[in-house]
Amino acid sequence: MSDATAQESGTVQPPGQQSAVRYVQLTVPRHRPVWTYVLLTINVLVFALMTVLGGSENPAVLVLFGAKYQPLIAQGQYWRLLTANFIHIGLLHLAMNLYALYVFGLQVERRFGRARFILLYLLSGIAGTALSYVGSRALSAGASAAIFGLIGAITAYYVIHRRMFGTVGYRQLRGLLIVMGINLVMGxxxxxxxxxxxxxxxxAGSALGWAYCPRYAVARGMEGLPELQERKQGARPAATTVxxxxxxxxxxxxxxxxxxxxxx
Known part of the structure; x- marks a missing residue:
């Protein structure tokens, strides 16, 4: 968008309209979130079932439900790279990840849409578990890898649209970088x-977020007023997914x- 600037809660001055309409408020396109609530529900149900069957901190229960466990993955149980993202070790672990998923999940799904969101979430989670499989022998589980993918994706979104969102975008970006830094240092x-x-x-989330991130253009709406619309992205999202x-x-x-x- 080289010929107009916008802010999520601000205004835009469309080219060629300065004499007729000085400022027109534009709304960034949003999608109705569904998958975020589905994922929250799945995580709670899995945790409840684990609690009933022996406890979420019981190593045998963790392995039974699909935690990342090197010996079994090496024997061909690669599905654990996915299932580990739906298992949590203790109530505090679950609560922290549910809160983060609620906050960042809604942001990403509203911006990226349902299909791109669920692909991004699952692939980021698998990527995190796969890298852990390469470099760590510890039994592990949790949605943190997928949530970090969401953080990477929404960060990419604000980097790409930093001029459009102005100071609001820079504040969001600064906050996201602080969150990433604190969590990585804690790790x-x-x-x-x-x-x-x-x-x-x-x-993974940063790379996919960059590819999946919606790009906008100012176009004429149904009533003849300018509005932000998503542009077609061609083969970039599919190629990045492959x-x-x-x-x-x-x-x-x-x-x-x-x-x-x-x-x-």
Whole structure:
């Protein structure tokens, strides 16, 4: 948008309209969130079932429900790279991730739309678990990797649209960078935090967020007034998705080689 600027709660001065209409308030297109609430519900139900069957902090229960456990993944149970993202170890772990998912999930789903959101969430979660599989032998689980992917995606959104949102966007961007920094530092100082999982989710979410991020253009609406509309993005989202899947497959195979072939 080189010929007009907008803010989420502000105004835009469309080109060629200065004499007729000095300022027109434009609204950034939003989507109705659905998947965020579905994911919140799934996480709660899984935690409740784990509690009934022996407790969410019981290693045997964690393995049974699909936590990241190197020996079994190396034997071919790659589905654990996905299921680990729906398992939580203790009520505090669940509560913290549910809150973060609610906050960042709604932001990303409203901006990116339902299809792009769920792809971004799942692929980021798998990426985080896959990187953890490569570099850590610890039993681990949690939605943190996927949530870091959401943080990376919404950060990419505000970087791309930093001029459009002006000072509001810069404040959002600064806050997101602070959140990322604090959480990554906490991961470095605590052996109980899977920092590789966080990093993998963040990197995947940032890359996918950059590709999936809606681009806007000022167009004429039904009543002849200017409005923001999403532009078509061509092959970039699909190509990035295919590339991400290839990276995830490579990480999974590398992890298996490190934990089996390299040992011999």
């Amino acid at each position: 470095l100082t605590s052996p109980q935090i899977d920092n590789l999982g966080h990093l993998g989710g963040l990197l 590339g991400m899947v290839a990276v995830l497959v490579a990480l999974s195979l590398l992890g298996t080689w490190l934990h089996t072939g390299a040992a011999h």
